[in-house]
Amino acid sequence: MLKVTLPDGSIKEVDNGYKVSEIAKDISEGLFRNSIAAIINGELKDLDTPITKDSTVKIITLKDPESPVIYRHTMAHIMAQAVMRIYGKDNVKFAIGPVIENGFYYDFDLGDTKLSEEDFKNIEEEMKKIIKENIKIEKSELTKEEALKLFKDQPYKVDLINDIEDDHVSVYTQGDFYDLCRGPHLPSTGMVKQFKLLSVSGAYWRGNENNKMLQRIYATAFDKKDKLDDYINMLEEARKRDHRKLGPQLGLFLIDTDVAPGMPFFLPRGTEVLNELKKFSREIHKKYRYNEVESPQIMNVSLWHQSGHWDHYQENMYFTEKEDVEMAVKPMNCPGHIIMFKSNVVSYRDLPIRMFEFGKVHRFERSGVLHGLFRVRVFTQDDAHIFCTKDQVETEILSIMSLINELYSTFGFKYEAFLSTMPEDHMGDVKTWDIATGALKRALEDSETPYTVNEGDGAFYGPKIDFIVTDSLGRKWQCATIQLDFQMPERFDINYVDNNNELLRPVMLHRAVFGSIERFFGILIENFAGAFPTWMMPEQVSVIAVSEKYNESASLFAQKLEKEGLKVSLNITNSTVGYKIREEQMKKVPYMIVFGEKESESDIITVRTRNGNTAENILLKDFIDTVKKEIAERTIELSY
């Protein structure tokens, strides 16, 4: 008899070979009906897995958090089966069909047949049929030899089987379809019904561009209709907030793809927002004792030879030449900062030196990857390089993390940290890496920042911490980064004089907080759907004249607000009050004041917010003070 420990701690004795599904049935008929898989000794397994040793077992139902991985995987098979039925078994070569965040995909090689979204209806219909047929899904174990024979007409599967180290592989069969798969899967095809095909695209076999391009269908599935609806609504909401649409619509920026692909034009309103972001950033960097600098936009290629960019980054650089001198447009700011560091003898008393620059960098990106403000060919980094002694590293990192926290919390962003350690291909000795990585780790721990370690994911020149922010739709963005660099100080042979009059190599820290200001701006547009906190808005208060009779007094009123330092938009167009409110509302101006007879006679106003609230009988002075405070404190929510 074998001992099976259940989640409630109870122990059940079963015979060798007793199936998990039978255990479920023993517990209750209801559990059995709802069960889809099990976690056996920490591993996700099928329901018909036999128990062969003492084990801990947890039965998984659709309610468990582990269930989407399972039913989406099964749904991927159902989709593959539908594609097979429609296009004919001999015309489809199956590649892989994994579960991904929020859904799954399957890659097919359909020869000359091109899939398009118009084919979705067909495939979805066939999938519904397969679900309705409620076909039993069965697992079988094969030797690799048997599997190779079974999949002899499926070259991608053969490729996969050859790569598997185990002697045995598993195959899941559902009616006329079988697939090489690790599992686990639902017991039958009818258990989960809510799915939707999302998009079709090309994808290289094994992600390698030298391999054949396959056709990939992205899709998702949920156990309940309302969950699927929620997800589709979220996609819809994200689509509505798309900064590429909102940006031009709100007059923030435009991208003229004929004139300069990947290089945004910032319109007056957008520039106003960028300037507020920069102003905020300057304030905070001043507080943390950084010194702002500016380095040239183009510099001699010899500098880039020395920095290593010529050898490692040339593909992404722009070049220009005059009087036989070849220059490169800077893709990074570090070499420029080093030139400034080297311009003087540096004493240990001068360290740490914190050089900060809104560095505008150009990087060539392949045309296929450009994406609004998120992936561009020119952008501004809030870049800084810190030159310090080894002993100062930890303190400096703590200070950077505190700065990051202060900046992100102003936008209401939550974030997580990732520590990347030494990669196989690295420079510098292991000991230096250990010290540096240790310093990063201690800083994370001392500041009680939760973090995940990405083993071997560091840059070849040093370990790093990346910060990922989560926006209001739950999407994640990598923004801030702190990198230790062992290479640049060597390459440029930079030194400082220590208290024994010896020349020592400083440590160089490379860090950015927004990352790219423009990209961060894009994230903010989507996060706030264009309705930024008041301090960032290009217009903070709209003054709307009730009719042309009040145009003049309304304009004087607006000037009064402007003198208080508020950004005011004056709307005295010849249209109804309702229409003018709508215009201001569409611009997402936080506060609107309708100016008419009442307002011209007293200092009592009615404040309307873009959220649709109206606050009546507000003393003008109180309104001004309140909004000024809201702006000064960079409050996220509106005051009324």
Added chain:
RNA sequence: GCCGAUGUAGCUCAACGGUAGAGCGACUCAUUCGUAAUGAGUAGGUUGGGGGUUCAAAUCCCUUCAUCGGCUCCA
């Protein structure tokens, strides 16, 4: 770069081999309005660029530029 889709007025879209249309926006006029759209009129286009097929091309073909979804998630 590669695969697929797309490109028509400032914006959203229609016309799918036979004289390019609508709504919004812009402009003009009337209206003088109290918290999300007053009414009427006017202007606006070598249908992304180039080439071809045809009596005739926004529509079909070729080419080029750009945009969108992807090309990292490993049976």
